[in-house]
Amino acid sequence: MTTDHVIENISVNKSFGGWNKQYSHQSTTLNCTMRFAIYLPPQASKSNKVPVLYWLSGLTCTDENFMHKAAAQRVAAALGMAIVAPDTSPRGEGVADDEGYDLGMGAGFYVNATQAPWNRHYHMYDYVVNELPRLIEAAFPVSNKRAISGHSMGGHGALTIAMLNPGRYRSVSAFSPICNPMTAPWGKKAFTAYLGKDQAAWQAHDASELMRQSTQFTPARVDQGGADDFLKEQLKPETLEAAAKESNYPLDLRIHEGYDHSYFFISSFIEEHLRFHASHLS
Amino acid sequence: MTTDHVIENISVNKSFGGWNKQYSHQSTTLNCTMRFAIYLPPQASKSNKVPVLYWLSGLTCTDENFMHKAAAQRVAAALGMAIVAPDTSPRGEGVADDEGYDLGMGAGFYVNATQAPWNRHYHMYDYVVNELPRLIEAAFPVSNKRAISGHSMGGHGALTIAMLNPGRYRSVSAFSPICNPMTAPWGKKAFTAYLGKDQAAWQAHDASELMRQSTQFTPARVDQGGADDFLKEQLKPETLEAAAKESNYPLDLRIHEGYDHSYFFISSFIEEHLRFHASHLS
Numbered sequence A, B: 001m002t003t004d005h006v007i008e009n010i011s012v013n014k015s016f017g018g019w020n021k022q023y024s025h026q027s028t029t030l031n032c033t034m035r036f037a038i039y040l041p042p043q044a045s046k047s048n049k050v051p052v053l054y055w056l057s058g059l060t061c062t063d064e065n066f067m068h069k070a071a072a073q074r075v076a077a078a079l080g081m082a083i084v085a086p087d088t089s090p091r092g093e094g095v096a097d098d099e100g101y102d103l104g105m106g107a108g109f110y111v112n113a114t115q116a117p118w119n120r121h122y123h124m125y126d127y128v129v130n131e132l133p134r135l136i137e138a139a140f141p142v143s144n145k146r147a148i149s150g151h152s153m154g155g156h157g158a159l160t161i162a163m164l165n166p167g168r169y170r171s172v173s174a175f176s177p178i179c180n181p182m183t184a185p186w187g188k189k190a191f192t193a194y195l196g197k198d199q200a201a202w203q204a205h206d207a208s209e210l211m212r213q214s215t216q217f218t219p220a221r222v223d224q225g226g227a228d229d230f231l232k233e234q235l236k237p238e239t240l241e242a243a244a245k246e247s248n249y250p251l252d253l254r255i256h257e258g259y260d261h262s263y264f265f266i267s268s269f270i271e272e273h274l275r276f277h278a279s280h281l282s
Helices: A064-069 A073-079 A124-139 A153-164 A185-195 A199-203 A207-213 A231-235 A237-247 A263-281 B064-069 B073-079 B124-139 B153-164 B185-195 B199-203 B207-213 B231-235 B237-247 B263-281
Strands: A007-015 A018-027 A032-040 A050-056 A082-086 A142-151 A171-175 A220-225 A251-256 B007-015 B018-027 B032-040 B050-056 B082-086 B142-150 B171-175 B220-225 B251-256
Touching: A007 B263, A018 A073, A018 A124, A032 A064, A032 A124, A050 A124, A050 A153, A050 A263, A064 A082, A064 A263, A064 B064, A073 A082, A073 A263, A073 B263, A082 A124, A124 A142, A124 A153, A142 A153, A142 A263, A153 A171, A153 A207, A153 A220, A171 A263, A185 A199, A185 A231, A207 A237, A220 A231, A220 A237, A220 A263, A237 A251, A251 A263, A263 B007, A263 B073, B018 B073, B018 B124, B032 B064, B032 B124, B050 B124, B050 B153, B050 B263, B064 B082, B064 B263, B073 B082, B073 B263, B082 B124, B124 B142, B124 B153, B142 B153, B142 B263, B153 B171, B153 B207, B153 B220, B171 B263, B185 B199, B185 B231, B207 B237, B220 B231, B220 B237, B220 B263, B237 B251, B251 B263
Parallel strands: A050 A082, A050 A142, A142 A171, A171 A220, A220 A251, B050 B082, B050 B142, B142 B171, B171 B220, B220 B251
Antiparallel strands: A007 A018, A018 A032, A032 A082, B007 B018, B018 B032, B032 B082
8 A cells, every 4th residue: 555545635725836735644643534734845856855844733723723824835945845734633533532722632742642541542742753754754755854843832742752862853943832841730731631640751751851861962942932921831941941051952042022922923933943944954 | 082092902913023913993984893903013113104005805804814824924024014904894793794605794895885784884995995094094103105905805805996096005916806796706796785786886896897997007916826716707817907908007917827716825925015015115
């Protein structure tokens, strides 16, 4: 069976000379049908495989938010970079869910759940690290040069996935990441549900813990809005910065006065992130 | 009563050093509460009033679609141009509506309705031409240098409003406009409801009719996707082009192969439109 048979095209829109596409596929990792979006720049062809930036979105998002609102395609087209945006959780009938926006569907937190009822579908870590890139690299004219980025919950995902897989990504960046989920309400709720009460299991998915202990470095950039409503209680970039100092991690952290947690912030700085990744992907 | 009392701020987001804001106000023209969005570039101040591009959205849109999806703020910030996006119809309890997406709320068509029940609220032409700019120019650090643009139904609105008010806008542009609504299903349905069955009243709001008869010219640019599903039945740019030839109207019409009717098309060419307007506003 070729990959032509395992992914199904849902939409195609021309964008800056390239193509914005959505596909669905049956995920063996997540045990459900998943949707993802890909932007293929005009340079991508069988004879010219382009590098890929994986984008992990935040709470409540799908594969669409980034592609509609981040204004990344112009820069990706200029740089010859593909972008892949997965959904933020397993979905569908029979997939466990919660009434809160910050647990269950739309809130997979990029971990492999070990606790019932979540452990049947919620394996977003394995999906993003293994199944999705394998699919992408088989089905599209892209190389295995990878970078990873994300926003909020997805910033947490990008940082932890990059640090847990040194060498797999050339560079990592994040907007407004949850830097220390072990001490943040969003993180504590999700980690308790997905990983159980033993905080030892949480440490393996806490960006600040991982950064403090790092000995292998992936170039990292983090941007944070100074007027972000979630800054003090949920995001805690100062904890990540202190961890980077302990391990001499090459973290470029920037606080931007007046910017909030929205895509208005992301779109204002996405070009700098894409150019940062391009400098490591080329 | 100052304008401070008549507009109420709903949201503020920093974007490319400027500010994306939403306001509500009681419209005397539309006889209901209306919402609009404004992007103020970083250059705007009491001592440096900036020109304004009015953006008219298409069917089903609100003041938000363009500001979220068009990726215009980067260019507006670079050019020192404000952008104002009104809603596409009156709204609220007691405002007449229709089950179709192409009539009633979200589908005001930028005309003044003369027919019941629409004539109580649906005066989008007067709102866009008179009440809104008066409000904007009193409340914000903007000049009375104006340009106008829009998409689909809003492209129809921009072209007709510019041609009906020579000298009021320095330039006009449109993405995928309904160029000849008198002969298109969307236009026939809306004009019949809002203006009645007498087609003489329709001609005053048909871009092709107006362009054919024009003797005073506003610089005009139109971009159309070649893969737009609505191209042949609803949009008919070839009719507008023929009309421009008859009157020697300075219309710059471009067809872009492969692009569709979505914001992926608009965002791909919005920079060219903003630079076109800036060249006439400076």
